[in-house]
Each structure stands twice: as structure tokens, then as C-alpha cells.
Amino acid sequence: MRRIGWIxxxxxxxxxxxxxxxxxxxxxxxxxxxxxxxxxxNFGAPELKFTADVGLGAIGLFGAxxxxxxxxxxxxxxxxxxxxxxxxxxxxxxxxxVVAKYLGVVVVVVGYCAGLTALLVVVLWARETELLRADAxxxxxxxxxxxxxxxxxxxxxxxxxxxxxxxxxLIASYARTATFATLMGWLMLVxxxxxxxxxxxxxxxxxxxxxxxxxxxxxxxxxxxxxPDQVTAGRVGGVALYAVGYVVACxxxxxxxxCHREL
Amino acid sequence: xxxxxxxxxxxxxxxxxPRRTKLLALDRLNLRIPVGEVFGLLGPNGSGKSTTLKxxxxxxxxxxxxxxxxxxxxxxxxxxxxxxxLPESPDFPAFLTGRxxxxxHGRLAGLDRAVLAARVEEVIGWAxxxxxxxxxxxxxxxxxxxxxxxxxxxxxxxRLVLLDEPTxxxxxxxARDMIGMIRRLREEGVTVLLTSHHxxxxxxxxxxxxxxQRGRLVAEGTVAExxxxxxxxxxxxxxxxxxxRAELAGWLGARGGSLVPARRHPRLEQVWLERIKRx
Numbered sequence: 001m002r003r004i005g006w007i008x009x010x011x012x013x014x015x016x017x018x019x020x021x022x023x024x025x026x027x028x029x030x031x032x033x034x035x036x037x038x039x040x041x042n043f044g045a046p047e048l049k050f051t052a053d054v055g056l057g058a059i060g061l062f063g064a065x066x067x068x069x070x071x072x073x074x075x076x077x078x079x080x081x082x083x084x085x086x087x088x089x090x091x092x093x094x095x096x097x098v099v100a101k102y103l104g105v106v107v108v109v110v111g112y113c114a115g116l117t118a119l120l121v122v123v124l125w126a127r128e129t130e131l132l133r134a135d136a137x138x139x140x141x142x143x144x145x146x147x148x149x150x151x152x153x154x155x156x157x158x159x160x161x162x163x164x165x166x167x168x169x170l171i172a173s174y175a176r177t178a179t180f181a182t183l184m185g186w187l188m189l190v191x192x193x194x195x196x197x198x199x200x201x202x203x204x205x206x207x208x209x210x211x212x213x214x215x216x217x218x219x220x221x222x223x224x225x226x227x228p229d230q231v232t233a234g235r236v237g238g239v240a241l242y243a244v245g246y247v248v249a250c251x252x253x254x255x256x257x258x259c260h261r262e263l
Numbered sequence: 264x265x266x267x268x269x270x271x272x273x274x275x276x277x278x279x280x281p282r283r284t285k286l287l288a289l290d291r292l293n294l295r296i297p298v299g300e301v302f303g304l305l306g307p308n309g310s311g312k313s314t315t316l317k318x319x320x321x322x323x324x325x326x327x328x329x330x331x332x333x334x335x336x337x338x339x340x341x342x343x344x345x346x347x348x349l350p351e352s353p354d355f356p357a358f359l360t361g362r363x364x365x366x367x368h369g370r371l372a373g374l375d376r377a378v379l380a381a382r383v384e385e386v387i388g389w390a391x392x393x394x395x396x397x398x399x400x401x402x403x404x405x406x407x408x409x410x411x412x413x414x415x416x417x418x419x420x421x422r423l424v425l426l427d428e429p430t431x432x433x434x435x436x437x438a439r440d441m442i443g444m445i446r447r448l449r450e451e452g453v454t455v456l457l458t459s460h461h462x463x464x465x466x467x468x469x470x471x472x473x474x475x476q477r478g479r480l481v482a483e484g485t486v487a488e489x490x491x492x493x494x495x496x497x498x499x500x501x502x503x504x505x506x507x508r509a510e511l512a513g514w515l516g517a518r519g520g521s522l523v524p525a526r527r528h529p530r531l532e533q534v535w536l537e538r539i540k541r542x
Contacts, residue, residue, distance in 0.1 A: 006370045010356075017358045081354045086415060089320050089348035089425075090371040091340045262277070263322040 003092050004100040011074050011104020020069045021108065024062045028116050031058035035120075036127050048128060048145055055120035056153050056228060063113050063161045068185035070105045071168035076178040084263060095255045098173065102251050105165045110158045117154030121147055152236045153228040159243035160226035164189055166250035167221075173254040173261070188220070195222040221246045265334040267423050267454035268296040268319060272328035275314050275478070288314040290478040291328065296471075298333075298422070301445060301455040303465040305531075306475035312458040313351065315475075316425050319456075320348060332423060344373070347416030351428040351458075353408055357401030361392055361411045364400060365418050372419030382418055389447075390414040391440060406437040413444060424448060426457040430464055442468055462532045472531070474538055481538050489534050 015021060035054035039047050078084040078101075088097065124145050131144075168185035175181035199222070201213035225239050275289040289311040296302045304312045317323040319330050319337045335342040355364050362383060369379045387396045390410040395403065400411065409429065416424055426445070430438040438461065445468045448455055459465050465472060466486050474482040474489075482489055503511065512522040 003371055003373075006367065010367060014356060014358065082350060083354060083356060085320070085322060085350045086348060086353065086355070086368070086412075087371065088322060089343060089346065090368065091342075091344045091373065092371055093340045260324075262324065263317065 003090075004096050004103065007087070007092070007097060007100030008103040008107070011101055012107055014074060014077075015070055015104060015108040018070065018073060020073065021066065021112075024066045024069075025112065028058055028062040028112070029119065031055070031062075032116050032120050033123060036123055048124060048131075051124060051127060052120065052145070052150055052153075053228075055116075055123065056150075056157065059113055059116045059120070059154065060157050060160070063109060063116075063157060064164055064189055066112055067105070067109045067161045067164040068168045068182060068189065070108060071102075071165045072172055072178050072181045072185060074105055075101050075169055075172045076175065076181055079263070080178065088263065094259045098169070098255045098258050099251060102166060102169050102254075105169070106162050109161045109165055113154060113158040113161055117151060117157070120154070121150055124150065149228070149231045152231040156226045156228070156230060156236060156239055159240050160223055163192075163221055163223075163243050163246045163250070166247040166254070167192075170250045170254040170257070173257040189223070191216075192221050192223040195220050196224050264298065266295045266331075267298045267300070267333060268294065268302075268456055269331045269334075270294040270315070270319075270328065271330075273315065273318060273325050273330055274327040275311070275318065275323060276326045288478050289318070289325070292475075292478070292480055294473060294480070294483075296454060296456060298454055299449070299452045300470045301449050301457070301468050303469035303472040304456065304458045304475065305460075305462070305465060305472055306458075309477075310475040311478040312475055313427055314478075316348075316427055316456070316458065319425065320346075345419070345422040347419065347421035347424040349409070349412045349416045349424070349426045349429055351431055352405070353412035355400045355408065355411065355415075357399060359400055360397050361400060361403070361407075361414070362387065362396040364411060365396075365414050368415040369418040374419055382420070386414040386417045387411075389417065389444070405432045406434060409433050409437065409441070413441075417448075421453065423454045423456070426455065426459075428459055428461075429457055430459060430461045438464060466531045474534075476538070482534075486531055490531060 032055045035051045035058070036047075038054060039050060078087070084097070088094065124147070128143065128145050164185070167188050168181065171184045171188065172178075172181040175184065195217060198213045198220075199217040202210055202217050204210060204213070221242070225235075225242060230236060230239050270292050273289055273292040273294075275287075277286045277288055278284070279286060288309075292311070292315060294302075294315075304315060306312050314323060318325050319332060321338050321340065321343065324338070330337040332342040332346060359367070365383045365386060366379060369383060374382060384393075387393055390413050392407065392410050392414065395407060400408065403411065409432070413426075413429070416426075429441050429445075433441065442464055445455055445457070449468070449470075455468075457465075457469070469486060471483070471485050472489065473480055508522070515522055
């Protein structure tokens with residue numbers, strides 16, 4: 001366990017020095033803070049809801065870039081540089097290595113998500129306070145925004161990013177090049193968003209379609225489940241458990257693949 | 264007594280490409296390296312030296328045969344508790360300082376916090392890097408990387424050190440220092456298994472050597488054993504035709520001299536080339 005901790009810590013330190021993290025953090029920060037100034041494009045939606053949607057969208061988008069990018073760079077980088085040879089020449093099991101790498105990546109990604117969600121809450125609070133002050137004469141409720149729901153939406157995003165990182169790690173554990181792992185990571189991300197369509201196609205009359213789409217639908221996670229609508233439906237806990245299940249499965253498969261890999 | 268390293272019938276066949284081409288990298292290799300010996304694994308590129316090291320490190324799974332380190336299967340992570348490894352042309356995370364890298368490896372090897380700091384200082388001093396220990400590895404020269412690589416390999420007081428081409432890309436002064444370090448390891452009773460193309464170094468430091476070709480062991484023994492009986496009669500100087508040679512002998516004889524054939528012990532390099540050609 002201590003070795004997992006040391007390698008995870010080492011991975012976090014390496015992640016913090018990646019240019020990718022700085023760029024994504026800057027873009028995410030810019031969009032979350034700038035979301036309140038983009039209200040001219042709200043297409044009639046309530047301003048605070050629009051701000052929350054833009055903010056959460058930015059966190060999800062750049063978080064996905066980070067989850068795929070870091071999982072590939074921090075895992076494949078060790079293989080491509082050959083630094084994994086000296087690590088595994090220690091009494092470190094391959095399973096420990098994979099788990100530690102995943103923990104390192106997921107701590108950074110979840111940290112990113114938590115930080116930007118907190119920033120979004122601050123942005124919403126500031127704008128809401130401004131609006132309440134402007135409408136002081138009106139009989140408005142004390143607060144309009146349900147901050148618990150914003151935080152829960154951030155939690156679901158973090159769960160989605162944790163699953164994305166685990167899936168990318170699974171791909172990287174079998175991949176030969178970082179480019180292939182990155183492309184496949186993105187492809188999986190798209191496929192997972194389209195999972196409900198596969199589920200619908202699995203109801204078709206053709207046997208082959210039923211089998212093919214049924215297999216796809218039952219194997220890959222449904223990323224639509226991590227949307228903010230699940231918060232209003234009160235299914236946050238269930239969705240979080242769903243994510244944990246996929247993370248455990250992906251990391252276990254990644255470990256199995258990496259254990260048989262010739263280095 | 265349990266040997267430091269033992270390989271029995273170690274075979275590795277790689278399967279590559281879409282056509283599943285089979286490549287025999289190691290063919291029934293048998294090796295036994297006693298504790299405290301400096302053992303050199305020689306051979307041309309692709310002869311199976313690095314594959315042997317990787318199998319012993321558990322990085323590659325053998326197709327057949329077994330490898331043990333101090334009696335424990337090399338596939339087990341616990342077999343690597345008292346092992347240090349310096350890969351060929353080592354690369355380390357550029358953002359770490361030399362000291363951080365060595366400390367990180369010490370922690371992974373399970374060193375106590377109480378002894379870690381002192382041991383890190385000791386091996387950094389050993390590797391001749393005390394002045395550069397707090398610089399980032401990204402700023403290190405190739406020779407310095409090799410030295411910090413050796414420091415990380417030695418941090419946990421290993422009983423066995425595997426060195427893959429330890430002098431590759433190192434300048435003559437660096438190579439001489441490496442030879443000194445290997446000798447010092449031997450004095451401390453550490454077993455060393457090294458691969459190298461630097462045969463002069465191998466002659467100087469190795470107690471025994473094994474010569475591999477296309478994955479097969481073609482010769483094994485001490486340097487003296489391998490070079491014995493391979494002495495050549497040779498004439499020092501330009502090559503002469505027999506009649507010229509006779510004329511030279513006559514000329515020397517007329518002046519009270521004689522033509523004495525020069526005997527020279529061939530270096531390991533000659534044996535290496537001959538065996539490889541024969542193999």
C-alpha cells in the first residue's frame with residue numbers, strides 16, 4: 001500500500017508539471033468565470049441557469065481532455081521513456097503500478113473538477129447576490145440557486161471523468177503508442193455518450209442488430225447518466241456507485257492486460 | 264550454497280507483427296552465478312543479453328525454463344527486494360532532482376525513513392554527484408544520468424546489481440569511474456551481472472563471462488579460460504611473404520640476430536570475434 005502511495009504521489013507531481021494541465025486549467029477557469037458575461041447568448045434561458053450550464057459544460061469538456069490526456073501521458077510516458085523498467089525492478093507488482101497510476105491521475109482530475117465547481121459556485125453566488133440586490137424591492141426568496149444541486153452536478157462530472165480516465169488507462173495498458181491510446185480514449189468517450197442509442201438499437205427486429213448493439217450497450221457505460229438531470233431525479237448516489245463499478249472493472253482489466261505485457 | 268542468479272533452460276520466443284513472426288531471442292540458456300561474483304554477459308546486438316536481464320527482472324515472461332534470484336523465482340516481486348538495476352541509457356523523470364529520484368527509489372525499495380536520508384547521501388557521494396544532486400535531472404548530461412542511475416540502483420544496499428551496458432555513451436573518464444565502482448561493489452560482496460560491448464572493461468572487472476549468440480550460450484568461463492589456447496603466432500610489423508621473411512631472417516642472422524616469433528595473449532575481443540564468427 002505504501003508503494004502505491006509513493007507512485008501515486010509521484011504521478012501527481014508529474015501531472016502538476018504537465019503543460020496540458022496548465023492549459024486546461026486556464027481554459028476551464030476562463031470559461032467558468034466568463035460564463036456570466038456570455039448571458040447575451042442565453043437564448044431566453046434564465047441567466048443563472050445558463051451560467052451554471054455553461055460552467056458545468058466547460059468543466060466536463062476540459063475535464064475530459066484532462067482525463068484522457070493525463071491517463072495517456074502519465075502511463076504511456078513511463079513506458080515510452082523506459083522509466084517503468086527501473087520502477088518495476090523494485091519489489092513493485094504490476095497491479096500496484098497500474099492502481100497507483102490511476103489514483104494519481106484521478107486525484108488530479110477530481111481535484112480539477114472540484115476546484116472549478118467551487119469556482120462556479122462562487123461565480124453563481126456573486127451574480128445571484130448582485131441580482132438580489134438589484135431587485136431588493138421585490139419579494140424574492142432569499143436564494144434562487146440550489147447550490148447543493150450544483151455541487152452534486154460537479155460530483156457527477158467527477159464520476160464521469162473518473163470513468164473516462166479508467167477506460168483510457170485500460171486502453172493504454174494494451175496500446176503500443178500514445179497516439180493510438182489518445183484516439184481510442186476519445187472514441188470511447190463519444191461512444192459512451194451515444195450508449196442510449198445502442199440500447200435503443202438493441203430493440204430492433206434484426207437478430208444481428210440485437211446481438212451487436214445489445215453487447216455494446218451492456219458493456220459500455222452510459223455517460224448520459226452523469227448529466228445534471230440525474231441530480232433533480234435524486235439519483236446521484238446510484239450513479240456514483242455505477243461509476244465506481246465501471247472504474248473497478250476497467251482498472252482490473254487494465255491490470256490484467258499490463259501483467260501480461262512484455263516490457 | 265544458493266547462487267545469486269540461476270537460469271535453467273531459459274527460452275524466450277517473441278511473436279511479432281500481423282504475420283505472427285516468431286523470433287527466438289533466448290534458447291535454453293543455463294547460467295549459475297555464485298554470490299559475490301562479477302559476471303559479464305557478452306554478445307552482439309540481438310544475442311539475448313537484455314532479454315536475459317529483463318526475464319530476471321520479471322519484465323519479460325520466459326516461454327520456457329526458469330530463472331531464480333537468490334533461490335526465489337524472478338517472476339515474484341519479492342525477489343527484487345535486494346536487487347538494483349541500471350538500464351541501458353537510463354532516462355528518468357526530468358522534473359525530479361537527482362536526490363529526489365534516489366529517495367523515491369529508496370522508498371519503493373522499502374527503506375526506513377530513518378536510514379533513507381543518510382543512504383541517499385552516501386550513494387550520491389559514491390556516484391560522484393554531490394554537487395549536482397539538487398539539480399533537476401533534465402539538466403544532466405548523459406554521463407551524469409548514468410551516475411544517478413547507478414545511485415538509484417544502489418540505494419537499497421542490493422545484494423545483486425544488474426547493469427545493462429553501464430558504459431554505453433559514457434566518456435573514457437566516466438567509464439573508468441564505472442569500473443572503479445564495479446570493483447568496489449565486488450569488494451563489498453555484491454554480485455554484479457553486467458552486459459557490455461566494452462570488452463576492455465569486461466576483462467578488467469569480470470570474474471567470469473558468458474558469450475551469447477542468437478540466444479544461445481556459445482562460451483562460458485573466466486577471461487583467462489576463454490583466452491587460453493587461443494594464442495597466435497604472429498610477426499610484429501608489416502605482413503611479409505615467406506621469401507621476404509627468409510630474407511629478413513638471413514639478414515638478421517648475418518648480424519648476430521634472429522627472427523623471434525612474437526607471442527601475444529589475444530584480448531577478449533579477439534575471442535569474441537572468433538567465437539561469434541564460428542557460431
